[in-house]
Amino acid sequence: MPHLADVLVPPNGEGTRATVLRWCKAVGDAVVKDEPLVELETDKVTVEIPAPADGTLIEVLKQVNAEVNPDEVLARLSLSGASSAPQDTASPTATEAPAGAPSLPEARHAHKPLSPSVRRLLKEHSINAAEIEGTGRDGRITAQDVTRHAADAEAKRAPARTPVSPSGSMRVPHTAIRRRVAEHMTRSLVESPHVTTLFEADLTRVLAHKARHAAGYASRGARLTLTAYLVSACVHALRAHREVNATFHPDALEMHEDVNIGVGTALGNKGLIVPVIHRAQALNLFGMAQRLGQLVEAARAGRLSPEDVRGGTFTISNHGVGGSLLAAPIVINQPQVAILGAGKVQRRVCAVEVDGVEAISVRSLCYLTLTIDHRALDAFQANAFLSSVVTTLEQWPADES
Secondary structure: OOOOOEEEEOOOOOOOEEEEEOOOOOOEEEEEOOOOEEEEOOOOOOEEEOOOOOEEEEOOOOOOOEOOOOOOOOOOOEEHHHOOOOOOOOOOOOOOOOOOOOOOHHHOOOOOOOOOOHHHHHHOOHHHHHHOOOHHHHHHOHHHHHHHHHHHHHHHHHHOOOOOOOOOOOOOOHHHHOOOHHHHHHHHHOOOOEEEEEEEEEEHHHHHHHHHHHHHEEEEEOOOHHHHHHHHHHHHHHHOOHHHOOEOOEEEEEEOOOOEEEOOOEEEEEEEEEEEEHHHHHHOHHHHHHHHHHHHHHHOOOOHHHHHOOOOEEEEEEEEHHHOOOOOOOOOOOOOOOEEEOOOOOEEEEEEEEEEEEEEEEEEEEEEEEEEEOOOOOOOHHHHHHHHHHHHOOOOOOOOO
């Protein structure tokens, strides 16, 4: 009797659903342990699920576009005679090209097998594998690498879209990311009564510090941005006001020890993703800037791992980078209880006190908002937290590096 192995949806602590994006193998194909078997798309990342063992794919339980949950069975493998299964199923020559189809030069990746889905996508888009930098295990090209390369090439060509109706309107199907974001935002607004408090922060000292240290940080491999200062200020405030670094439950408020701050990162028309700086309380400003840069770069290149987007306890939306002065309410990233919004920094005239005397000065100001889940927090906690953030930013030490 053959031995069987289940292929499971990976577990995760947040119970994130996923959609089957494509199968890299068909029923009856031999598979090799750890080669890509199926790709799943969540609202956050695209994940390749590897074969758990050598064998033969005998049953596919979840078809393309099916929604799946953690620990569900995707497929089954027969491990009977796995040791004698052909080992060339993932090689570039395993699938015969149609008669007359042009061959793709793959010398650059000759030592790295290409999965069937990768080979199919390369042919569909007439792409040479040598043009693509693989981001998979050991530098292998993934299907996501191919689709991203094709999308970039398409964007450069910028062709006009063909309308699907005489009126010129067209329907663009939602991506899995867009569908999940829509569901998540709607659920957040339904479940949580949102309240927003607004403060103004003077970032003159922060900008002066940034001007003095940006070059030094860059020479050490970190890009110093205003977001790094915002994250650092929030860490200080969250340690002092632990009820903001929390999860609301019907019977209790769970206050977290670690400060895991998510930073909203725009992916253009594709949507929004929130990579997480884990244990941010253990990082100084340089470490914060370095880690933030790594996460943002990975997010925009599609290289985030599932762990990079899990476990957030608080979120920052720096919407000011797009020119926005104020956004309210910013929808809370459930199951968190608050989200900080930072607007565009502007040079504005204001009254200041210098040596006890009032004076008119031009300062670098921005609006900061804190949107809270009013089930968990009240105005007193929200204002105390935001006041702490503003104080930290406005009193930033001139010599701290």
